[in-house]
Amino acid sequence: MxxxxxxxxxxxxxxxxxxxxxxxxxxxxxxxxxxxxxVICPPFVYLSNVKCPYTAEPSGLRQMSNVKxxxxxxxxxxxxxxxxxxxxxxxxxxxxxxxxxYVILGHSERRQYINETDEMISKKVEAVLKNDxxxxxxxxxxKKERETGQTKKVLKTQLKKCLKKIIGLPARxxxxxxxxxxxxxxxxxxxxxxxxxxxxxxxxIKKNIVQIFGQKIGKKIPIIYGGSIxxxxxxxxxxxxxxxxxxxxxASLNPDEFISIANxx
Ligand code: 13P
Numbered sequence: 001m002x003x004x005x006x007x008x009x010x011x012x013x014x015x016x017x018x019x020x021x022x023x024x025x026x027x028x029x030x031x032x033x034x035x036x037x038x039v040i041c042p043p044f045v046y047l048s049n050v051k052c053p054y055t056a057e058p059s060g061l062r063q064m065s066n067v068k069x070x071x072x073x074x075x076x077x078x079x080x081x082x083x084x085x086x087x088x089x090x091x092x093x094x095x096x097x098x099x100x101x102y103v104i105l106g107h108s109e110r111r112q113y114i115n116e117t118d119e120m121i122s123k124k125v126e127a128v129l130k131n132d133x134x135x136x137x138x139x140x141x142x143k144k145e146r147e148t149g150q151t152k153k154v155l156k157t158q159l160k161k162c163l164k165k166i167i168g169l170p171a172r173x174x175x176x177x178x179x180x181x182x183x184x185x186x187x188x189x190x191x192x193x194x195x196x197x198x199x200x201x202x203x204x205i206k207k208n209i210v211q212i213f214g215q216k217i218g219k220k221i222p223i224i225y226g227g228s229i230x231x232x233x234x235x236x237x238x239x240x241x242x243x244x245x246x247x248x249x250x251a252s253l254n255p256d257e258f259i260s261i262a263n264x265x
Contacts, residue, residue, distance in 0.1 A: 003238060003265035004178060004224055004245030006039040006136060007252030008072060008104060016049055023050040025255035027067045029262075034066075036265040037245075039102045039136075040252075041070035044090055047098055070102030070136065071095050073110060076123035078131075092131040103128045104136045104247075106162055108184045118161030126165040129173040136178045136247070137162055138226065139205070143185035152204055155181075159208050167212065174217050180247045181205055182226035188250045191228025195236050198225045202242055231260035238265050 007026065013019055019042055030038045042050060047069065075089035084091075095103060105128065106121040121137070128135040139158040141151045159179075166174065181201040186193035202223045210218035225237055226247030237243050238261075245265070251257040 001220075001222060001244055002035050002037050004037045004039065004222055005258075005262045005265055006041060006070065006102070006104070006180075006224070006226075006245065006247045007258055008041050008107070008226075008247055008249050009043060009252060010072070010109070010249055011043060012253055016046060019043075019046040020050060022253065022255060026252075026258055026262075027051075029255070029259040031067050033262060033265075036066060036262055037068065038066055038262050039068045039070045041072050041102065041104055044071060047071060047095070047100060068101045069099055070104060070134075071100050072104045072107070074103050074105075074124060074128060076120065076127045078127065092127045092133055096131050096133055100133065102134045102136055102178075104138065106138045106158075108138060108140060108142075108182060108187070112184075118158055119164075121162045122165040125162060125177070126169075129166055129169060129176050132173075132176065134176040134178060136180060136224075138180045138182050138247070140180075140182040140184050140186075140201075140227075143190075146183065146185060151183075151201070155201065155204060156208055159205065159212065163212060171217050174213060175220060178222045178224060178245075179205055179209065180224050180226045182247060186227030188228040192233055193225075193227055195240065198227075198237060199240060199242060201225075206242070229261060231257045231264075234261040235264045 074092045074095055075086055077086055079091040079093050105124045110116045125135045125137055141154040145154050183193050205223050209221050222244035224245035225243050229246045229248045230251040
């Protein structure tokens with residue numbers, strides 16, 4: 001399985017010029033890497049201004065290089081429903097028509113600041129998969145939940161609720177699911193989590209995914225790790241066979257850092 005290296009720029013950078021510069025440096029340095037899928041997720045406003053070579057196919061736009069475009073969220077309704085009367089929202093279809101192939105969903109910062117619930121996230125996962133995009137679903141426990149011994153219960157509940165609406169979808173849709181184990185307490189500047197702790201969470205998620213979708217589909221769903229990954233610690237995580245990639249926040253804003261991480265995969 002190719003390692004998946006995702007850059008989540010969050011609400012950065014502040015100008016289009018900086019976004020283009022950052023995107024181009026990462027693309028140039030990583031486009032020919034083998035065995036790695038690099039996904040860059042800029043804020044919505046920059047998506048149509050950064051360039052990934054793509055071809056138009058009946059199922060949507062397909063980028064040709066190893067570098068793919070992703071967004072950090074989307075709405076659950078389609079643009080055509082209710083004449084698109086969902087002010088301020090962006091649909092999966094719009095993203096697809098722009099050349100996006102990936103969508104991060106359920107990030108803990110959205111759960112924390114926007115009050116996104118597992119139920120909302122489940123609808124978003126369904127919308128993304130039904131549009132033939134890849135959903136990067138984030139789950140993870142808070143510091144308090146970990147300290148009170150609730151980690152496994154939290155992960156199990158988040159998986160069950162966030163995946164509720166896609167149970168029973170044909171395998172070709174489910175093949176586009178990626179799950180991120182991102183313990184909230186391990187996100188910079190607080191992290192990192194140890195490799196052993198990341199592995200424990202990832203193996204638990206893998207076990208649950210197989211229970212939900214069965215061996216055949218479940219075994220193929222990549223589970224990646226997120227939280228304080230940088231060029232110094234990336235290899236420790238990426239060398240583990242069971243860690244199928246990393247979701248990188250702060251370090252993805254520094255091209256040298258992110259390129260180094262991708263090269264270690
Ligand atoms: P950091 O890599 O800055 O810890 O962020 C992790 C994250 O939230 C990625 O989505």
